[in-house]
Amino acid sequence: MLKIISSIKIESSNLKYCLYAFRFYTVTFKKDMESKPEVPNITNNEQTITEGRATITTLGNVFYNPVQEFNRDLSISVINVFSKERSNSPKLEFGIKNENGIRILEALSATGLRSIRYAKEICGIKEIVANDISKIAVAAMRNNIKDNRVDELVTASENDAVMLMYEHRLKEKQFDVIDLDPYGCPSRFLDAAVQAVSDGGLLLVTATDMAVLAGNSPETCYSKYGAISLRTKCCYEMALRILLQCIESHANRYGRYIEPVLSLSADFYIRVFVKIYSGAHKCKFSTSKLSMVYQCNGCETFTLSPLGTVKTSDNKQVKFKLPTGPPLNSQCEHCQHSHLLGGPIWSAPIHDPNFVQKVITETPEHLNTARRIQGVLNVVYEELIDCPLYFVLERLSGILHVTTPPMMEFRSAILNAGYQVSFSHSRKTSIKTDAPAKVIWDILRCWEQRHPLSDRRRSEQGAGNNILAVKSEKEYSFDSHPNANPPSRRDGFVRFQENPLPYWGPGTRSTTMVGDVKMEKSKRNQGKRKRESAE
Template sequence: MLKRILRLGHVFKPRQTINFSYKNMQSEDSKEQVITEGLATVKTSGNVFYNQVQEFNRDLSISVLNVFSRQYQKEKIKKQNDNSGQHEEELKVGIKNENGITILEALSATGLRSIRYAKEIAGVKQIVANDISRNAVENIKLNVNENNVEDLITVSENDAIMLMYQHRLKERFDAIDLDPYGCPSRFLDSAVQAINDGGLLLVTATDMAVLAGNSPETCYSKYGAISLRIKSCHEMALRILLQCIESHANRYGRYIEPLLSLSADFYIRVFVRVHTSAHKCKFTTSKLSMVYQCTGCDTFTLQPLGIVKTSDDNKQIKFKLPVGPSVGSACEHCGNSFHLGGPIWSAPIHCMDFVQEILQTAPTHLKTLKRIHGVLSVITEELPDCPLYFILERLSGTLHVETPPILAFRSALLNAGYHVSFTHTHKTSIKTNAPAKVIWDIMRCWESKHPLKEKRKAEKSPGNNILAKQPEKQYCFDLHRDANPQSRREGFVRFQENPLPFWGPGVRSTAMVGDDKMLKSRLNQGKRKRDQSEDKEEK
């Protein structure tokens, strides 16, 4: 121990040199950069968080809020007495609208998003740009002044959670944007209380490793659901986040209405409206399901938490518990056991009318407009009532057979009378209302045309267990006219692009990290290797 202290003392003796080098590094990190995005131009220092890949996120949010602003104003006028004489007014961009919406950006960082909202969304009354960092707040104030949007943006230096709790009873917001670094769950309790009835909640989650099944125990502690390492993990991540928001809302007699749920790049993003109705909260159990995933062939089965039954005249509603489990002790296809995940949101995750309106009215100046049109076009083609999906390569890999062309497989389902679609989360996804038994029968028929290699037939595997059974009927792979959807035929930018420079969630902002902590972090870099080399020298 004494030797270690002496060594540390020898290494860290020239304190002035260390302080000098740290100041140099700090000044390099704090270099000012100018960012132009959309109609906004902001200046930021290196220790304030900014991720340029999130421009698609911000462009899409602007498109969504423009549609929401128009709809929300119409609904407010409709709720008021028709004799009041109030008529729908023209919503203007960049000008304060007294009857417009109020927006909270709880975690503003550079303030770029708030400034873009002020300059690119029609019908805004007020935007609160909040951040807990004093450096970030000063930066936001400077950028607000330079963009001439002082009359629309109020800058706040506060803890985001406490700020939302302060607005839970009065002066609620019409829209709250939560775009944190990592998991958003700690903000949800205050957010669902601080938003107006019918208001819009925009939530981003970037901890995809947790949501995609790499750490199911962590997922449960953060989101209240077990994640699975399933091929449709990106859609399951969206559904886990939606059930988490619904869970927080239900505690206060509120429920959510998903408008758009998106998986893009390294994050997921959901846009939901929050409504108030204790009666409607009773329907929540029928919107949630547990997921049984076969450990051998990855076949999934959903078990709803509740059932809603209505009378023939639709006047009486009964809430019942389902009979379960919906699977046996072993998979009926391959004989393996199951993993249990969830609960997940199993109701529709998009409002197709809302998505269509975004497509028709998205601002033309957006840099990522082509990608917005492409992704939303795929979403409009998704089957709304078929949670999760299969992956074509995974089906073939389980059986060790040649992968069928995607259009041939889709045609087999369509020729058999089932529905099928892609999803925006995966290029070779198979979202269908056909039961899993039909999926594997189609693969058996394909294997009969493209036989398995002899050396594979002797193996004991889930795939051979599936192939040991005969298909109930023969399926036709002739090309169906609807097999190739419009978004694919016209070459839309349907899926995320290959990673670009600065792709990924980036690093957490260091604006609130003290100098002492930063210095300690820098000094500890390579510490283990230094200690090992010094130990070898002593020996």
């Protein structure tokens, strides 16, 4: 390099600048070579894992979360039911290729465990594509597929998940089932996913960014999901409904719409199972399935305002109309506080009871979490499907500063008043009911008459005392109602999530992705501002 430069005739005034440039590029090249990460030694960090009927070996830092076994077991149960509905074959077998069976894409496969389990534990499968963008993950996947002898059913794919789904938009290439289980927010995959699912196909979506969905960052929730989240005690169900409206909005752009068959809040994530259909006319009903949510700043009472209404005339002609509004006054009718506005959320049913009943009946007994699946789905089956969101009993009592009524007595009071009530699977002390909020507060006013507030509490200013200042319109009975104790509770099912296990939480993002260099850069930049300010 020096000989080349010296052989070139350069004016003396520019020579020093050329030498400076040469020195700069050589130093930069040296640093780049020194900072280039070495190829990880994937043989030093091996782990053998057995789950269900699959045994795999993880290599390097390929992502695996043992807490998600419930997620994988439930997915197997749901897809089994779907496969039996979808297939034309009278008899379906496990682990054997069925030419009339379903095609499945696991877009973010990592170890390949889920796809291998699908191949071994789901009947009526034609093909499974296990995809990941990481070379290390795909290498491990291929070995695991071979070791589990499912080569005929499972194909490993090294591709960007979004591009792969876009390549399967044509009808003859679409998948019957697409499983999206990303780390964090799934919204960047949805546009491609809703196009790559066949008509009537099943889309499975997981979201683990619960802080965003639960109202900690409403502006971030809007940028990711197209909806404003609220900090409310029914945030888990609201998170499900925000995700469902996000999937619906992506599907509507292509003349498609969704029908949720099962929606779950479990552990640290939410998981929805929806069928995707095509039909431009049906998409017109979407506005009537979405609502804005008004939540009182004081008593936290919520009111839903639909984005659209559907009217059917005497001659059965359907008309789509805009709702009149606003649906409530500027001040809450119960406590005179102002309102917050959130949404839009999916306000139509989030489960299909008939489908849920099939999953309960046909859940394989060999699954490690079969007992929990049976318990949770029995609660889901009992949920009131036309009553979006729920109250939380201890929060209602806390607003009024009264002692919390026993759950069975409170449920009995609602039933004795002629209304329906159920639990929500997402909260142990939830009150899901078709009773108006006024009735709920009247019942608590009657409870306060039996368990009066102290003089000190009576003298305080706040939403609770504003509610108690109004007399209940009638007396409500807390006598035991025969339907107050639901079958799932009476029969001793494992209805709600168990205590946290080791490795609790969504885990850490896999470091085997293409962004390994980015991860190294992130480590180098930690504390950079403090170091610069100290200098």
